[in-house]
Amino acid sequence: MTPPQQAIVVLVVGAIVVLLMVGVVSGHPLRATVLSLPFGVVAAVVGIQSPHPFGLAIVGLCGVACVGLLLLPVLDAEVPAHVAEAAALLLLGTAGAVALATATDLLQAVVGLETLALSAVILVAISAGGRPLEAAFKYFVLGAISLAGLLYGLGLIYLGTGSFAFPSAAQIASSPLTLAGVVLVGMGFAFELALFPFHWGALDAYTAAAPSLAGFVMSASKLAAALVLGRLVLAAGVEVGQLLVWIGSLTIVWGTFGAIAQAADLRRMLAYSAITHAGFIGLALGSGANGPATAAFYAAVYGSMAMLVFAALAGSGEPELRSMGRLRAVALGLGLFSLSGIPPTPGFWAKLAVLVVAWQAAGPLPTLIAVAGGVFSVLYYLRPLPDLFAAVRGTQVTPRPVLVPGVMVAVLAVVGLGLFPGVIWALAVSS
Amino acid sequence: MMPLLAWSWVFTLPGLLLTALGVPSSRNKAGYASLAGPPLLLLVALAALLNGGSYAVAFDNWLPFLPDGAYRALADPLSALLLAILGFVATLVYFYSLGYMATDPARRRFFVYLDLFVAAMALLVLAGNLAVLLIGWTGVGISSFLLISFWRDRPGTLSAGLQALAANAIGDGALLLAASIVPTGCGALVTLQTPRCTGGPGGAEFLALLLFVAAAAKSAQGPLYFWLPNAMAGPTPISALIHAATMVAAGVYLLVRSHALLALAPEVSLAIAVIGVATALGASVASLYQTNFKKGIAYSTVAQLGYMFAGVGVGAPFAGLFHLFTHASFKALLFLAAGIVIHGAGGRESLSELRGLGRFFPFSRVGFLIGSLALIGTPLVTAGSFSKDAIIDAAIAKQPIIGWLLLAGVILTGLYIGRLFSIVYLAPPVDVHAAHHDAQSERPMNWSLVPLMVGAIAFGWLGSWLQATLAPLLGEIEALPPPIDPRGLLAFALGAVGFGLAWWYFTRRAEAVAMAPGQPVAEGEPTYRAAGWVSVLADAGYAVARSLSRVQSGGLPRYAMGSFIGLALILLLREAIR
Amino acid sequence: MSSEALVLATSAALFAVGAAGALVHRHPVAMLMAIEIMLNAANLLIVLGARVRGGADAEGAALVVLVLAAAEAVIGLALALALFRRKPVPDVDAAAELRG
């Protein structure tokens, strides 16, 4: 069994163990975390030996899952009864994401994608209130539509090439069926990445999910989709890449304008900004030979940033910026700095890497769009900062010690990536 | 001493951490921990400047995905001079802020932001390659945003901060592009002009243009000036430190540092000079119409930066740098003196309310007078004359039209500074007891003016020594004009005429606030609405954003329709690319 | 028009009809049925591929796709029931609180 498959087995076994212990665990979030965390860590350790891009994917995904598990205790009040299921779904979703990211053939990718998508839908639906349920239903229906398109593309590829492997450029040139199939499959993965024409459901889902789970939902799907799209583009050659460049640029424009319009709603702004980052990943994917490696690097860095922001936001119902504790305010500030791409945070390095690749392979216009999108992100990301830092000295908030490990892990990840981005780049590059 | 200088950007970080963690816990001692940073920076910079030499730090392979991914820091006489200015003004502003912010509850946060700014500015000056420059460049922009919108509850401060952020974003974008398009292996600033590095697409012109856009955004030149007057929403020490002496000078520093690259791109240099002159004249005229005391001085800063840009544009980088050096001291003097009057008047900044209150603050009055004389450029006595004459001489030698325009500008300078001085310090006061003296907090503010006064007077004489130390760095430098020369006297005469005209006009017409009739006299709360074209652009952007977010109507069928149409179009599109 | 081309055309037609159904229906379960038709269309195509290429792995894939459709149906119906249980007449347009 290859290391990625071993990681998947560990994750699934972990989920099964947590489900079997549901009697002991439900109602006590801390027990769920303690029980499920080792499985995430072991999966990461097992998965790191796999060949280069897969190693980065598994470590990134398991890292995101572990921080998600650490945030379980602060899942909003009335969910503790289902915290065992939430932990199991996190582990199963990660298993699906690892399967998707490290798939050697398209069928395995489809099943992995489906596992990830379904667990993401349920994690969105698990939080309180009507809005998450509505968002989950919409995210599910649109996901089902894109799955149908994906499977249709799979059929076309099989008709064209006779196998489920990633079709090569020669096979695409030989039969138009295969090209149509590759485009449909690409768009199916693009839904998971939340690129422009397919971002509708994801936007509402990212807005309505509980903060402690939204981080996982956003970053796991992006990292896994970036990896599999990268391999699809590398195999399929330039045409699909050029298509992705324009879709990515369009996504950046749409996400930036959408985020600027969200003056009041922080969660909606973060959802739109996730679409913008997906646009950056799409643009990187289409930019030449080392594009997919840059996209994988960007997605891994985005995962750490998103987890940091949502770790800081977790535990507070409506995130009233003025009433956050000092640690969480600083963590949120660092997260927003990184998301908006302020050096020396990792977000900036990732953006710069995409620009370098886009300039060499994607041509001037997409690069200028990327620069504008990246630079004007400062306007909507840093808008809450004066409020946030002004509040740090203000009201005294009941400290939530249980949050500290989750937030600290995310802070260390972001600071570490900020100072030594080369470590992740080395993992991503020789794909 | 240079190796120590190369790491001098960490000097204020311990102060930042201590103040952030609230080490001097008592309320009135807040911020004392960070007082040590800037003086240390000043001493190390002066020592390094005196014994010369240069030292480069390089950690290769720090960012493997960039054309030049190393961490490079370069400490040489040029950066030592900038750090000396930064240390000198920052030390005085820190000391001044103890008095100015004495009653402000959030003084601790104020000093944390100041430390962040000084660290970022030092890193910017010490940057060896574009990647590290970007860290300092954006860090300075962020701390300026945080400080401008420091009094978050006052109306308009957040929008003023966002305007500054937007303008900085344009500059960062240009630098971001430059850092990613240079050919592999040559991001270092000192090697930008080598043929290998200008071989990229667009060659030297495009690279120089990008650096110019970044510098113009940071130094509020040309169309990108709109944010600086509104940056006066921040406390006055900030206006003195950031928006007069150091941050806005970062643009000029960048152009001086890459003067060899500008030499390769004559059209861009000409554009720099033309925009410099245009900004100088436009800002001088605009200052005449300001009803807010600090905004009047802010436009003066924009004008003087125009002079520096003109100096660098015509190919006299040392003249621009020398004016930057002297301008830092006398402009900070003007702002801090104004701060004393504003502080005394309970935070009111409108000229009609401050009329005549300056009389009750002798230190501020003397300081403002010396600053004004230096701004006009009275020979021998003030530093302004040495550096302004250097720029005008170099400009007339190389681009006569620009040179004479700069000379004519001096009369406008005399007019606007004379107007500000006479309204606040000479005109009969509106109501005598409007100003209240709080001796305890005023003492640090008054005494921090003295070194600046000495600087405004004496720094001119350092010109020749500076020229000697910086000669190897800035290539061939034409000799500085002698202290007394006909053109210098002519410039001073114009300035003096302007000053006298304003003096006569405003001391006799008690109620007049602006030269032009029909100017609204009373202005309640200072508004920070962006200038014309910027607010039009911003509103258009927001309109597009709102209409776009309305498309996201929440209805599932509309989303499904969008997905199908998108899917079909992309499928049809693939036919085109096959 | 060979029989394989006929089946290919049928699967494309079914896919389009499923898409139309997804947009027409206001009842959530009817909408899910339309999506099931689209999944069936994809399954038909995979089976056609098995027949044309003579590959048993496509047959296995068709079985796996059946399982996928089952999982989809389960979660879809659970969500539809939970969301529209309280509403007198289930209407997909009503579920539009999240906007902007």
Next chain:
Amino acid sequence: MGPLFLPLAVGCAVAIASALGVVVARRPVYAALFLLVHSLSLAALFGILSVAIVAVGQIVIYSGAIVVLFLFVVTLLPSGGRELAAGSGRILAACVAAGVVIVALAAGEAAASLPAPEPAPDAALGVAAVGHALFGSLLVAFELTAPLLLVAIVGAVVIWRRHEPTPRTAAPTRVSEPRRLVIHR
């Protein structure tokens, strides 16, 4: 025009007709019945294409389980199978979408020259071959369906109990005292 063309054509016609039935049905119950017919016609098509095991799967798994599940849920919803009439705008949108999708798919497929199916020996598509495929090249995908179904099951339970209107542990209903039979007033 292979020997089986006629039954194939009939099967395809029934499939498309029943799919249209699902789309135009006014009440969800009719739509569910059309879906059943559609599913069975597909099973017939699979049989004709000599892919026996998938045909059986379609009948047992799909028609038997999933379509019946749809029928249950339709009747469970309070409206008892009534559906709001679709506005003309929606019908127009649906037609436009269907048209665009058809054109897009046809653009790719029309030009394709389908390779003539080599005479598939019965063994190639037989159950044994499928077994070898499922446990050979498709092993990983086949195994991954297990966590997928686990997610589906856990998800369905969680969604239902999470959004249940009255928690099952609500207070027991108060037993009212026995009503005395009143013969006369």
